[in-house]
Amino acid sequence: MKKALASRTEAVDPTSSALGVLAQDPAMALRLAEITVFRDLAIAFRPFGLSPPEFAALKIIAENPALRMGELADLMMIRQPNLLAFISGLQKNGLIDRSRDSVDKRSFRLTLTAEGKVLLERADMAQTAYRERMAQHLGQDNLEQLTHLLMQLVSLRPLHPEFQP
């Protein structure tokens, strides 16, 4: 039926026919692509001491100065308590400032420090290089269409937004 698959050290290729009909499933493809890209990006960002989510946070703060923490959590689609852990780390490393909002004293406003801006600029080059690698592999137009379709999926709001287990 099928030739013996490759050994552990030379991994079975998930793009091979072994996945069968499942390779046509968008969710499966989404997960495998996510693993592929983020394993690689984690390595690409390591020289800068950043994880992919940390890079994303810096980038979003740069784009949206004086962002509140809750807003950042929403944009990254993670929970506030989970955001806090690595936001504290970024602050401790001197990459971001957290200052109380003068009018709403419950809120913090996030901005990049000068050091944060410099690091982001350097890490940004690694991200750009990786994006260009993807563009070479897929074609620039296809990569843009892929990104557009993914963001459209994000606006697929959950079936049960009020779900509580």
Place this chain on the structure above:
Amino acid sequence: MKKALASRTEAVDPTSSALGVLAQDPAMALRLAEITVFRDLAIAFRPFGLSPPEFAALKIIAENPALRMGELADLMMIRQPNLLAFISGLQKNGLIDRSRDSVDKRSFRLTLTAEGKVLLERADMAQTAYRERMAQHLGQDNLEQLTHLLMQLVSLRPLHPEFQP
């Protein structure tokens, strides 16, 4: 510059302009789409007592009877020790059989039990329903192209496959 963003309970929309240039980044789009889809799929599979990876494992085993555990781990792009945890669970719940390979006595061969086949068939309907929801949102052709592009990304082999931290 920008209207005050929504409150915590009515989340800031990651597809809004607040993401800025980052919304054009394939990696960011990939992560947000993955979160969106798998949060929803986790709920869709809950009535069957399955997590999305458990469903995927059942589906892949159904497509590839007598699969070895290491091969399954490769196809799902997860590590063998991490696969083992939930494979044991599936076996304990009577959904899969693990039998020693008669020629290579180190290997196990995975197959679905009758019960596993029945459950998979039912869970498959939930997955199909969700895929149709995506198709309605994006258009059937776009969904297929999205899936195709994602699988092409998976074949983007890592820059440093030999990396050891």
Place this chain on the structure above:
DNA sequence: TATTGTTATACTCTATAACTATA
């Protein structure tokens, strides 16, 4: 009374090294 951010905590996922039994 509701919201922002925090703490505590539990659960899952992920990654690696070291082991066994077979090859």
Place this chain on the structure above:
DNA sequence: TATAGTTATAGAGTATAACAATA
């Protein structure tokens, strides 16, 4: 010597509830 699977374990990531300060 190498591979299939296992165990143990450490580290992330994720989820919820409960709390203080502020609105």
